[in-house]
Amino acid sequence: MDTARLLEKQRTYFRSGATKSVEFRIHQLQTLKKLLSEHEDELFEAVYADFKKPELETYATELGILHNEISYTIRNLKNWAKPKRLKGTWINFPSSNYTIAEPYGAVLVIAPWNYPIQLALLPLVGAIAAGNTVVVKPSELTPHTTSVLSRLMSKWFKEEFIAIVEGGVETNQALLSEDFDHIFFTGSSRVGKIVMEAASKNLTPVTLELGGKSPCIVDDTADLETAAKRIAWGKFLNAGQTCVAPDYIMVKASVKDKFLEYLKESIRSFYGVNAKLSPDYPRIVNEDHFGRLVSYLSDGEIYYGGKTDQEECYIEPTILTDIKERAPVMEEEIFGPIVPIITFNDIGEAIDLINSKPKPLALYVFTREKETEDRIVEKCSFGSGAVNDVVAHLGNHHLPFGGVGKSGMGAYHGKKSFDTFSHFKGIMKKPLWLDIPFRYAPYKGKLKWIKKILK
Numbered sequence: 001m002d003t004a005r006l007l008e009k010q011r012t013y014f015r016s017g018a019t020k021s022v023e024f025r026i027h028q029l030q031t032l033k034k035l036l037s038e039h040e041d042e043l044f045e046a047v048y049a050d051f052k053k054p055e056l057e058t059y060a061t062e063l064g065i066l067h068n069e070i071s072y073t074i075r076n077l078k079n080w081a082k083p084k085r086l087k088g089t090w091i092n093f094p095s096s097n098y099t100i101a102e103p104y105g106a107v108l109v110i111a112p113w114n115y116p117i118q119l120a121l122l123p124l125v126g127a128i129a130a131g132n133t134v135v136v137k138p139s140e141l142t143p144h145t146t147s148v149l150s151r152l153m154s155k156w157f158k159e160e161f162i163a164i165v166e167g168g169v170e171t172n173q174a175l176l177s178e179d180f181d182h183i184f185f186t187g188s189s190r191v192g193k194i195v196m197e198a199a200s201k202n203l204t205p206v207t208l209e210l211g212g213k214s215p216c217i218v219d220d221t222a223d224l225e226t227a228a229k230r231i232a233w234g235k236f237l238n239a240g241q242t243c244v245a246p247d248y249i250m251v252k253a254s255v256k257d258k259f260l261e262y263l264k265e266s267i268r269s270f271y272g273v274n275a276k277l278s279p280d281y282p283r284i285v286n287e288d289h290f291g292r293l294v295s296y297l298s299d300g301e302i303y304y305g306g307k308t309d310q311e312e313c314y315i316e317p318t319i320l321t322d323i324k325e326r327a328p329v330m331e332e333e334i335f336g337p338i339v340p341i342i343t344f345n346d347i348g349e350a351i352d353l354i355n356s357k358p359k360p361l362a363l364y365v366f367t368r369e370k371e372t373e374d375r376i377v378e379k380c381s382f383g384s385g386a387v388n389d390v391v392a393h394l395g396n397h398h399l400p401f402g403g404v405g406k407s408g409m410g411a412y413h414g415k416k417s418f419d420t421f422s423h424f425k426g427i428m429k430k431p432l433w434l435d436i437p438f439r440y441a442p443y444k445g446k447l448k449w450i451k452k453i454l455k
């Protein structure tokens, strides 16, 4: 792939102004929606071939989210793209002031493997809506999905507007050495640093959607049965390979046993006693990740699960208790179907533990006490989160989605996606009928007037 030639082609297309009209953008979004509908079965099959993800999950967490986002964007785009009037200030009286949302130009989207359709195409929706041309680099770890995406997109869209580039680390490095106008990266913190370093060479702005350890707190006032059910759903969805999955659970010591019973029951009710036979339970994406996850199994006592099958990259939904001190499972992002359980006696202990670690992408708390909820939300910094639920906040496009600190920078979803891929150009227009002379030399006697206005 000649990345320089591809970028030049997209730049020329962008400069032609073809992507600028709102009608063009809406038409492209409609085309994307049509593609997703017409090729739904192919996409289901590809994701299943990559890691046995069931159709319902592929629809709910990938295609459905995309349809919803596209429809919402189409409905609102005319309004978002209009110039916005803003107030003037006395120092510039009289003037009219407004912002114009202009596209950055040629943008690069780099995606991870865990939601291989959604995480490649959801940023694309925002980039199209804002009027950019886009190069998308999906993950090489889900080869079936990446290959189907590449084939379909190249059939439905012109390369000078949207190009899917297949490849691994080397391809990414080649893309990162080019002078894109914005880079939107979703992936690990480790690669996030590489992306930011490469972007700094060209002063390219970046959005970094990274990962980390998202905590989940369950206190003694929580509805334990519902909490267990919702946590089991969010943790074992996609076999735990979700950036906002609850990474570890902190449960009040006095309700630990009861909560663990419910958690075990929930796992069994979802996947049966042998999750390997369940058509609804996916596999780990590859042997490297499988090996990494298996090594966590000896970091504590296995309360439930623990069975593995290397040939199938299968890991049973697993609950770990009595975690060893400084165990890797509590230091690294787990990103798989293993959940360590930590106990606390006072909510302050839980807050201190969270605040001793890098700011997480998500945080969840199950409680009936408003005071506990407020204390956690106020004292802990995190990307986004939920009270009495996990993961589901992602399905609300009115909420911005993104990390903070080590879990990322920038956000997207809904209107925020449009903003992320736009530059808001501020313009002041002055009439000629009045020209107050304060600013012009000679300054003698004018300072007191300036002080009256700028105070």
Ligand code: NAD
Pocket (backbone or CB within 6 Å): 110, 111, 112, 113, 114, 115, 119, 137, 138, 139, 140, 167, 168, 169, 172, 173, 186, 187, 188, 189, 190, 191, 192, 194, 209, 210, 211, 212, 242, 243, 244, 333, 335, 361, 403, 408
């Ligand atoms: P990754 O960082 O390994 O890979 C992401 C992308 O970067 C891939 O396209 C890959 O080809 C590329 N890449 C890998 N190594 C590279 C290198 N050395 N130089 C340049 N490019 C390179 O991430 P992953 O394993 O695909 O995904 C898992 C991670 O992504 C987890 O940390 C997870 O939390 C995070 N994630 C975050 C979000 C979010 O929205 N914040 C969503 C999904 C996943």
